[in-house]
Amino acid sequence: MKLSTQINLGLFFIILLAGVGAGSIEVYQTKTHVERSANALAEKTVSQIAGQLSALLSRQSPQQRSEIDENQLSEDSLVSSILTTALTNDKLSTISIENTDGIELVKKESASESSSKSILSNVIELSVAQTQAVIGSTSTVIKVTSSPKTHYHFLWQQLLKIAVFCVAVYLLSVIAVMVIANFATRPLSKVAKKLNEIQNNDFTPSSIKSATADFRYLVSAANNLSLALESKFQELTRQAEQFKSVASRDTLTKIANRNAFDRHMKALIGGISGPKEHSLTLVRLAQLTTINHKLGMLAGDNYVCGVADVLKKAGQDNFNGAFVFRISGGDFAIISEVQPNDVHEENLALISKSFTTINPLRDGNKAAWIGVARFTNSMSMKEIMESADSALMAATKRPQGWQFASDIAQVHSNSQWRQRLEYVVSQQYADILIQPVMNLERNTPSYYETFARFKDKQTNDVIPMSQLIPASERLDLIPQVDKLVTSIVFKKLKVTSHQVAINISNASIANTEFREWLIQQLSEHEALCHRIIFEIQDAALIHYNEEAISFCKRVTQLGCRITVEHFGDNFASLSGLRAIQPAYVKLSGRLTESIHTNKDNQLFVSSLLNIARSLNIKVIAEKVENEAESVALNNLDIIHQQGYYFSKPALWTVY
Template identity: 20%
Template sequence: MSELRASEGARTAMVSASKSLDRRDDLFSRAASALGDVAYRWTITSDLIHWAEGVEQLLGVAKADDVATDEIFSARTVSQKGASRRETIMKSTAIDNGAGVAYELEYQLKDDKGKLRWMEDRGRWFADAEGKPAVAIGVLRSIDERRGRDDRLVRLSTYDELTGLLNRMRLKEALGETLDSAMRGKNTAAFLLLAVDNLTLINDSYGFDVADEVIVGVGQRLRGLARRVDAVGRYSGNKFGLVLRNCSKERLIAVTERLLASVRDQVIQTSRGPVATTVSAGCVSLPAHAQTVEQALSHAEEALTVAKQMHRDSYVMFTPSREREKTRQYNMNVTDELVSALNERRICLAYQPVVSSVTGETMMHECLIRLVQPDGSIAAAGNFVPIAEKLGLIGLLDFRAMELTMETLRANPDVKLSLNVSGRTTSDHMWLDTLVAQLRADRSLASRLIVEITETVALQEIAGSAEFVTTLRDLGCQVAIDDFGAGYTSFRNLKTIEVDLVKIDGSFVQNLVTNQDNQFFVRTLVELAHNFNLPTVAEWVGNEEEVAMLRDFGVEYLQGFFLGEPVLQLPAQRGRSETVRRA
């Protein structure tokens, strides 16, 4: 009797649990339907699936009976993320304590028309009296839109939008993977950096849309010649990168020549018709000539630059150079020293007098930039300015020189100064705006300031130079053309720029007494300047004979070591110091 009562109790509990599941199933179905999803109840022991309303539309099937069992349903599964639903549930090691065990997975199903639909499947399974999965209650949700969005984001993060090739980030990753593999396996690989040669001309002739088509066409050529194991990507605007696995130097040369020929020998069809173009390449053997991604890219850029300097449709194989590395290291050291000097206020000015050719009286001083080294010695501009210009630091030096010049003008009300600016600074609006603000704050400074720009800079951009000069002259400053004669200034250029003073390039003053060509050239320059009522300054004056000859030519002002060397303290301030340091 006791066994009978226990059996009846178990059946009662099972019936109660089943009714509870049915109620929960009904609520779950209605909630899912309200969200546009479809709920289901899968009786695992019989393999039957009971679907809520809307399954036909969600899965793209004619009727629910077409997916009435998990076996039929699973047959439509094409791809999935992880294990199948049956595997996920049946192999679960979790224990159902009455609340069920959650599961979640994603997969693709094929509808009646063969179209694939992404589904998210979430639910809970419930165990029987023996603890084995008996019933699964879940909901299916369409995630086509989400998966499409995720795929687009993945593609954008991996591929270049224009060409469909790998983007720069992924190209660098592929390069790093290939380099690591080559170093571990002790084999060889290679990296090519290729650039479309005449893209600017194509832009100007056909428009940017056609230039984009050319970029796409070149990319297709490169991808068509690459092997499956190689990686092709767009490195930047007109540059492509090609990572070659298991590539000897001999094969690298052959591949590069074939790539160049594939672009050169066949025009690219565009919406405006056929367009001919070529590419140049810089090549690096790995890991022989680069052990890091940064080295590989830098060396490829260096080789490509040399190739483009030769002529179009060229390639250069990178080779190490001890002299080049020494120069690079020297440039890095100078850069560090310049930055430190700027931060530590070790950039200063030296002042060289400019005197009247008639009276010998000092009329002004030119401000020459100097660097005070940690040991107290003085480095002249020639030791660091050319490198600063090459490495893009000249703007910082010009800014500091301007600050020091303005400080000197404020501290010395009777001094007139001239300040050199580089070509880059003439187009630096921040530099000009800062100077303008200081001059407007103290109008008395402008009349004692001359700004010098070199003739070659003035000629490079006449319109920009004229605007720069006009701004300064409107404030009351004077403007001088330095190195006059080096750029062969024409009458028209002098008239357009409207400067106040011309400084004759010192190379024409050197050996003036014995060099008749220089004499003729200086006389011509002086006559040219006087035609515009412009006074002249002769630089690099070295002796008394040159002083006399320049005076006879009509040169108004003279400058050179013979007349006064640059000093770190203005003569007017000598009374405050026992010695004056020469620089």
């Protein structure tokens, strides 16, 4: 019930009691007045009439006066006139004359008294006075009875005035309470609105003023809260801006990473100036996996750093306007101005020779494959990457190890990839690997993340996901791949009790047919939903915001949970968290790597942790490689961790 309504009810009962009290006092005073005035009036009237009749009788003989009878009095017009005149006073009821035997000789009654009756007379009884006197020297008696009719009328008017007054006071009080309550509680409405805005991550400072001292402390608390949160949010924004440079740099090689590559490419192809040609050189390390397996991860990291140094030097010395990027584990890119093919080939030969020199295996095999594609700002990102990837695939069959896209039939490479992917989908099989996401408080897995591995038809080797995913996206086949993986996971869940996470690509989230298919599958496997977590990239909340939010809401309604991975790579994803309310966010591996020595990362991770906790979201640190990183993350109160330190992905066997 509203405060104003409660106050008005209280006022109603108070005014009602006041009205009843005032009415009771008025009734009491009227009764007292009637009792006193009626006696006085009756006595006065009796005295006057008796005097008039005595005077009338005095003109008769003694014998006549003593023999007054009923007929004489009733026939005497003067007597009748005297009595009638007396009854014109509406405060008198009856006047009668009686003999010594009590027999009425004459009786006059007020006409209005017999024709009307007060409503209040049924509820309130007022006193009626009766007085008598002897007429002159006769034995005849005159009696006068007062009438309360006038007093009833007066009392009714007074009670009605009290009632009208009470109603008027109540209505005015209601209006006053509503106005005052609205004025007084208006700051509370603003406080509630501000708290809702804070809940929706709008930390704009407020300057709400309290109209009353009673609410001043609450208004002040809301103002201080919004001011403190705005200050904190600005600090986080400042830290995010500072971290952009860090997030755009590969932590191992210290050169620009995939995020920087994507932004740079979008800037080039999104320009409004006339067409200008650029060159994209993709470099893929052919033996990185072998080096990691044979010589260890440290040797592989050293090799990757050596390759980055070679490419940086080549970009400075041999390419015009060059920018070097590491876009994935063993893939690098150089964006530069266009060179003649012969000059470009000379530079590629120098690069290949340098790679051979730093290759720790030194087994004579080709160290890297290189594909080169030219592009203008009229081309799309998909077209450019497709062209460069086709050249890279063709380079694997050339002795020198590089290929220009302009010298090959691009369709040939796409046809090969389509055949490989269609074969993978047609087999309806994949090896599913799982890796635990550990809860360090309980020392048990919170859930297992699943990974799919597909084998090539010809070589029976595992197709690297860094190649398969881009090719699948380019050929619009990735929803088919995600369908296959999801179906296999569903089958395994029926015979196990694991809680598992399924990675859903951005292309599948953007695909309406895939989303509807997945919802139908979940509806058919509703008993499994509480054990399923879907991992989506935070980039999906930027590039496919509406589709991602709709997807997340529908699967969570069915009982599934959501994990947003790569949290911290894309700063615009912070606003999307509020809309989907995921169960977990998974920090980008760039933030967790060497976090025990990186103070900037510790500060930024702490800020992201505060944001996630304010939304009741649990935080997972991925790619935890050693004890030092795990301890540092644990000190930051991140108890959900995943990485090689706990377990490598292992084949999921259910039989």
